[in-house]
């Protein structure tokens with residue numbers, strides 16, 4: 001039994017309650033009690049009292065779209081790489097990296113990324129993986145990394161025709177193998193989906209092949225209309241918009257993640273809503289790739305479940321929240337826009353998304369929820385209450401504020417020290433492997 005107390009509990013429950021001088025009690029992997037610190041100390045004989053030191057005690061963040069395979073791109077410079085558009089970025093950088101990743105590279109990309117997630121208070125990660133250099137076993141390398149670190153995760157491999165039919169089949173097989181594995185795993189820490197790259201690298205035959213092979217309704221995880229290239233390709237080759245094409249292949253549904261949706265029309269939004277498909281917005285990525293700004297406010301108005309992700313740009317969900325906040329004000333020319341939508345994406349909809357995959361409540365501090373809890377250092381300079389907490393977080397809290405991270409009842413980071421692995425050794429090996437990868441890319 002662990003007590004986490006002496007802090008402000010930001011519950012994120014239906015009333016968005018805040019408990020001053022709050023304390024929660026964890027038994028096994030579940031939050032079993034919540035109250036005031038002194039009262040809880042008397043009530044429960046705990047082995048450990050984790051002191052929040054008057055900071056914030058919050059549910060861990062959920063990232064519904066990440067790319068572990070992009071980890072080794074940090075600091076990389078590619079010879080003669082000067083992209084003029086999104087296709088150039090994919091072909092000149094990301095596909096070059098993923099074709100040269102060996103299994104150990106994938107393993108260390110996973111370690112490094114999950115460590116970053118723990119440091120930033122992210123406790124559930126949905127990853128979209130590609131390593132066409134070595135497809136078979138790649139999801140199991142990531143899975144092993146997640147297991148050693150203790151991070152809750154949902155994995156898939158992005159199927160694509162871009163490297164030929166053989167590799168496409170290997171990718172489908174990797175998804176199928178991992179989905180079977182995840183189904184047998186009773187810890188509820190790992191889930192599997194069928195990953196798809198994007199409409200423009202998937203033929204009709206390939207989509208049929210995926211549908212024939214998906215072992216159960218675990219859902220699809222696919223980039224949708226990220227850049228205009230994808231949209232034009234679909235209209236030209238299939239004479240319909242992308243979301244309609246996915247609908248026709250029975251890919252949409254309540255377990256499917258449609259990522260980006262930058263360039264979709266209002267009929268496509270209706271289709272997402274009618275099929276209860278989830279969408280995920282990644283503001284930094286969209287701005288960095290200069291692909292355009294998705295119709296986030298409209299998707300919201302239509303009632304689509306829209307989450308907030310990072311697309312590999314960062315592991316810090318608070319950073320993604322800050323960028324989304326300014327992007328939609330800037331884009332709509334309305335300084336009053338997105339106050340409600342952006343926090344709802346991160347704190348409400350990401351929770352709805354995660355709960356479609358994992359069995360117990362996540363992203364909330366309440367009795368019976370999974371003990372995925374973080375402590376952030378924060379001493380508010382103005383009054384803090386449940387009406388203005390999101391403004392405090394937006395302007396005063398970042399991933400670097402996170403001091404301690406608990407996932408599934410286990411303390412993974414305490415006072416900024418990672419307890420579960422030797423991070424120095426992992427980072428040293430990760431630097432060696434990435435240097436070799438960079439030589440292969442430029443060699």
Ligand SMILES: [Zn+2]
Pocket residue numbers: 065067128223259311
């Ligand atoms: Zn992505």
